[in-house]
Amino acid sequence: MKNPYLPYPVRIDEIITETEDKNLKSFKFVFLNPDDEKNFSYMPGQFAELSVAGKGEIPIGIASSPTEKGFVKFTINKVGAVTGHLHNMSVGDTMGIRGPLGNWYPWEEMEGKNVVIVGGGFAFTTLRSGIIYMLHPDNRPRFKDITVVYGARTSGMLLYKDELAAWEKRDDIKMHITVDGTTDPDWKYNIGFVPAITEKKITSADNAIAIVCGPPIMIKFTQPVLEKLGFPPERIILSLEMRMKCGIGKCGRCNIGEKYVCKDGPVFSLAQLKQLPPEY
Amino acid sequence: MTDKVINKKDWAGVLKGIRNFYRVFVPAREGDFHNFRALEDETMPNFDFFNTRLSPKSVVYPQSERMFECLNDPENPEKGILKEAAKDYTPQAVIGIRPCDAQAFQIVKRNFDNPEYRDPWWVKRFESTVLVGLGCNSPCPTCFCTSVGGGPFQEECLDAILYDLGDRYLVKGLTEKGKEFSSKLQGGAPADEKAGKEAKALVSAASEKIKAKVPIDKLGGKAVTALFNAPFWDEVAFSCINCGTCTFLCPTCWCFDIQDEVCGKQVDRIRNWDTCMSPLFTLEGSGHNPRDKKFQRVRQRFMHKLKYYPDKFKNGIQCSGCGRCVRYCPVNIDIRTVAGLMNEYKEK
Numbered sequence: 001m002k003n004p005y006l007p008y009p010v011r012i013d014e015i016i017t018e019t020e021d022k023n024l025k026s027f028k029f030v031f032l033n034p035d036d037e038k039n040f041s042y043m044p045g046q047f048a049e050l051s052v053a054g055k056g057e058i059p060i061g062i063a064s065s066p067t068e069k070g071f072v073k074f075t076i077n078k079v080g081a082v083t084g085h086l087h088n089m090s091v092g093d094t095m096g097i098r099g100p101l102g103n104w105y106p107w108e109e110m111e112g113k114n115v116v117i118v119g120g121g122f123a124f125t126t127l128r129s130g131i132i133y134m135l136h137p138d139n140r141p142r143f144k145d146i147t148v149v150y151g152a153r154t155s156g157m158l159l160y161k162d163e164l165a166a167w168e169k170r171d172d173i174k175m176h177i178t179v180d181g182t183t184d185p186d187w188k189y190n191i192g193f194v195p196a197i198t199e200k201k202i203t204s205a206d207n208a209i210a211i212v213c214g215p216p217i218m219i220k221f222t223q224p225v226l227e228k229l230g231f232p233p234e235r236i237i238l239s240l241e242m243r244m245k246c247g248i249g250k251c252g253r254c255n256i257g258e259k260y261v262c263k264d265g266p267v268f269s270l271a272q273l274k275q276l277p278p279e280y
Numbered sequence: 281m282t283d284k285v286i287n288k289k290d291w292a293g294v295l296k297g298i299r300n301f302y303r304v305f306v307p308a309r310e311g312d313f314h315n316f317r318a319l320e321d322e323t324m325p326n327f328d329f330f331n332t333r334l335s336p337k338s339v340v341y342p343q344s345e346r347m348f349e350c351l352n353d354p355e356n357p358e359k360g361i362l363k364e365a366a367k368d369y370t371p372q373a374v375i376g377i378r379p380c381d382a383q384a385f386q387i388v389k390r391n392f393d394n395p396e397y398r399d400p401w402w403v404k405r406f407e408s409t410v411l412v413g414l415g416c417n418s419p420c421p422t423c424f425c426t427s428v429g430g431g432p433f434q435e436e437c438l439d440a441i442l443y444d445l446g447d448r449y450l451v452k453g454l455t456e457k458g459k460e461f462s463s464k465l466q467g468g469a470p471a472d473e474k475a476g477k478e479a480k481a482l483v484s485a486a487s488e489k490i491k492a493k494v495p496i497d498k499l500g501g502k503a504v505t506a507l508f509n510a511p512f513w514d515e516v517a518f519s520c521i522n523c524g525t526c527t528f529l530c531p532t533c534w535c536f537d538i539q540d541e542v543c544g545k546q547v548d549r550i551r552n553w554d555t556c557m558s559p560l561f562t563l564e565g566s567g568h569n570p571r572d573k574k575f576q577r578v579r580q581r582f583m584h585k586l587k588y589y590p591d592k593f594k595n596g597i598q599c600s601g602c603g604r605c606v607r608y609c610p611v612n613i614d615i616r617t618v619a620g621l622m623n624e625y626k627e628k
Binding site for chain 1: 347348350352358359360361362364391392396397398399400403404504505508509534535536537538539540542547549554556561562563564565566568570571576580583584587588589591592
């Protein structure tokens with residue numbers, strides 16, 4: 001019987017400070033046993049429990065794409081005991097990863113459709129995974145237009161700045177980067193909150209699926225914008241967060257009604273959520 | 281036939297003898313109450329009880345359990361790598377478990393042992409456990425097992441059952457495990473017709489004593505959002521002090537927490553029973569808490585037992601009718617009343 005609670009041992013291979021407040025760092029992990037990497041076969045949208053022996057475990061969305069081989073990447077906000085400790089760890093240190101856990105964005109359903117991605121703040125991690133996945137030459141033909149609205153408080157708070165710049169230059173993905181406000185005279189992208197930029201830049205819901213991932217306040221104000229554009233609840237996809245421990249639907253705390261965010265989610269359509277108690 | 285009749289004056293000796301084959305758990309007095317205890321030389325088994333204060337769920341699912349361990353020593357090349365902690369799966373027998381508490385194991389099993397994920401520790405310990413029931417000659421006024429698919433002599437979830445015939449016990453093996461247990465009991469005589477008749481009389485007498493009827497028949501047909509938004513939750517929760525006694529005593533509550541404990545260089549990852557009555561249960565790192573209000577937590581407990589669980593597993597409610605939460609709630613919140621409110625609720 002495979003033990004679903006036992007983390008795979010990994011080594012920290014690279015640490016990148018992502019944001020100007022230094023509160024977000026990306027970690028690249030390499031599996032110590034090559035077989036574990038095979039067993040850790042995931043899809044964009046899934047998450048894993050990062051385990052630091054002596055500190056505990058935390059559920060974090062996977063920021064790398066399955067098309068990127070040899071490592072897995074997570075971007076971690078410094079919040080509590082485990083993340084605080086992680087931020088002080090060094091390249092070469094050993095820790096654990098347990099997963100992949102949860103479901104993923106509905107890639108099969110999105111085939112042949114326009115994809116609209118709306119992200120805010122540090123919730124952009126699994127969206128990065130999805131974008132890298134879709135832009136891979138093997139996958140790009142499966143999807144029609146890809147449009148991304150991504151915002152942060154300031155330009156220094158945007159994640160993956162080099163990649164954003166590279167995507168800006170491509171013609172097979174339309175980027176709408178925005179910041180809440182800036183005094184930088186050289187800022188060449190949008191200024192404004194994500195819902196407002198979405199309203200301005202997204203013009204059609206025809207044959208399109210929207211994936212929304214961000215802080216609750218952003219989701220709250222983006223939802224009516226998308227509905228006004230004509231996205232039905234079945235085609236608005238959200239990724240949720242909740243306090244978790246086991247990650248496999250057993251420990252009982254991350255339920256929304258009879259569903260567990262860890263096992264039945266974290267990805268839900270708005271149509272699914274409307275059938276459940278609004279307790280998240 | 282492995283069915284036996286054992287004289288009560290020989291019972292203590294028989295229990296002692298079965299220790300050669302199993303780690304044995306028996307009811308014993310603890311102050312004014314009974315609880316299950318491992319049978320040691322000094323243990324005084326006492327089968328004169330209604331039900332134990334705590335259910336024997338900890339025999340399969342300990343309140344605190346070491347999952348993994350590691351040595352965080354700079355010299356240790358495997359520093360930071362957790363390994364499974366040593367576990368003990370010695371065959372064990374719970375003798376005197378009430379049928380409701382045995383049914384609770386089946387209710388919990390759907391969570392820990394399903395096709396999606398199997399919890400290795402729960403599953404292995406359950407497999408190494410034989411449940412020897414004791415039928416209820418005198419059910420309590422708070423018992424309502426007959427409303428939730430059980431009964432005072434329900435055999436379905438047991439491996440063997442004892443009938444208390446006054447001066448002797450009738451032991452009936454029900455499963456392979458139970459028959460093996462029965463065959464290992466030293467002494468006693470093969471069950472006779474007289475014992476069988478007496479046992480039958482006990483069953484019908486006991487069933488008649490359970491008067492409580494808990495209505496749950498209409499719960500399945502109601503919309504989950506309607507029950508969730510029902511107006512009675514504030515009132516149900518009004519007197520609750522969030523002490524968590526109900527979830528602690530409940531044989532069907534399975535929620536757990538995982539914590540790392542460090543002592544010097546030794547690291548242990550431990551799982552502990554947890555309770556949805558605590559605001560910490562759902563408090564997120566950001567400070568957000570989807571159930572930060574008392575009534576939300578009380579609602580969660582009842583909705584989980586009476587609506588979410590049955591909707592999910594389609595196999596009855598998450599309650600075996602033992603009545604512990606009713607008996608020990610310090611403010612008299614009664615699941616039977618709440619079930620009635622939910623069952624009768626009509627959305628306006």
